[in-house]
Amino acid sequence: MTTTAFVFPGQGSQRVGMGRELVTRWPHLLDAYYRPADELLGLPLSELCWEGPADTLADTAFTQPAILLTSVATLDVLLRNGVRPTLVAGHSLGEYAALVAAEVLDWRDALRLVRLRGRLMAAVNERVPGRMAAVMGLDLRTVEGLCAAVRELSGQVVEVANDNEFAQTVVSGQAEAVDELITAARAAGATRALALKVGAPFHSSLMAPVEEEFTEALLRTEFRDPAVPVISAVTAAPVTSAAEVVDTLRRQLTGRVRWTESVTRLAGEGTDHILEVGPGKVLSGLCRRIAPDVPAHTTHDGDHVVRALELLAGAEGPVGSVTTV
Incomplete structure (x- = not known):
């Protein structure tokens, strides 16, 4: 059996136009994710992803939910077409999408949390x-x-x-x-x-002033035990319970991202393929340098999603017309 690790990108992977090709190929995503996300947050997140402007998309308070939304929509297409992870990990912000993939978090709750996370992290820079x-x-x-x-x-x-x-x-x-x-x-x-x-100065002790408020939001959110193994980049080790997930997300604000160790752990678990799920392709490049014996693939646009489906699901024919409901 092929072992595939899904990895999810963090801030810096955003680009104007991200996700637009997904909705063109898989129209169900519009009503399943993009419109609900706009309503949930009370802002035109879909338009920001697809049309920009780039400087607004680069604002931490908007970047984080925009990347999560694109990653979750991409994840939906993969899952509906039979490509499922054996284990997951995420780089910083990407850990929230990884938890959605592991059925720890509902995607709506993840979106609320990263919206708050982005706003709190950006606010730190106003003080220091x-x-x-x-x-x-x-x-x-x-x-x-x-x-x-x-x-x-x-x-x-x-x-x-x-x-x-x-x-x-x-x-x-x-x-x-x-x-x-x-x-x-x-x-x-x-x-x-x-x-x-x-x-802002992410993943440093300067983030400590917002840790309490964010922890309160975590404690109000429903978390479940992982359905597939999650390698936390906070510890570079598996998290096995909902309580442990909450603790690592709290620590993530001030703690470093141990990505080299995390990918080394993924490779050590016998991973056959690494698939970067979401916008951008930086993360897959890092994975290739850390674990060169494990092929790493991207899903940063519609064509690459199709290629991933063909490779990992053995899809035949025009993958863009597969099941969408």
Whole structure:
């Protein structure tokens, strides 16, 4: 039996037009997801996904529900056509879509949570201006050492936020400290070190002020035990109960994304294929570098969804006209 891991992307994978091809090929998605999402949140999320503008779509408060909605719609097409995950994982925000795939969360509850999560995370930046930066060409231990040195000299916060792959690390913290880290990384031999266009210092201790309010929202939400194994990127280990899921989602706000370890764990479970479910293709690229022996595929547009169906479901004929109800 083929073992397929579904992985779900996080912020940064958004693009204007995402999901539009899905609705063209699979019209049931409009009434099943897009219109209900607009009504649930009280904003034109569908229009934002399909038409932009790009600067609004890049706003954290809108980006997070938009990516989740696109990922969940893509997931629906896969499931209806017989492609099901053996295990799942998500990168930061993507963990919510992974929990939908594992039947832990109803997609509507996930949408509400990520809308709140995005708004709270963006609000942090209004109180303590921060930023994130990507460092390429240095290993994790070196970047951790640079963060410690900058913290000691500046007295400001800069921490590892994402361990994305063996030679790509993202840092997060106060703006001045992150700028100093960029300079230090370049001096240490980084092939690239650059600030990212994100709305707040995600996955750092600066997010602690919103943890209590978000935890209250988590506790008001119904979670179920996973129907398929979920590898949490907070711990790079399986979460096996609803209570454990709530705890990892709480910790996710301030904790780093352990993506290298998580993908290594997926590969170690005997995974035959990794399928990135949702917009973008960055995550599948990271997976190929972490676990080069496991083929990684994307679903970032309608054609790639069809290819995934043909590969993983053995579909025959025009897949775009398969069951839609």
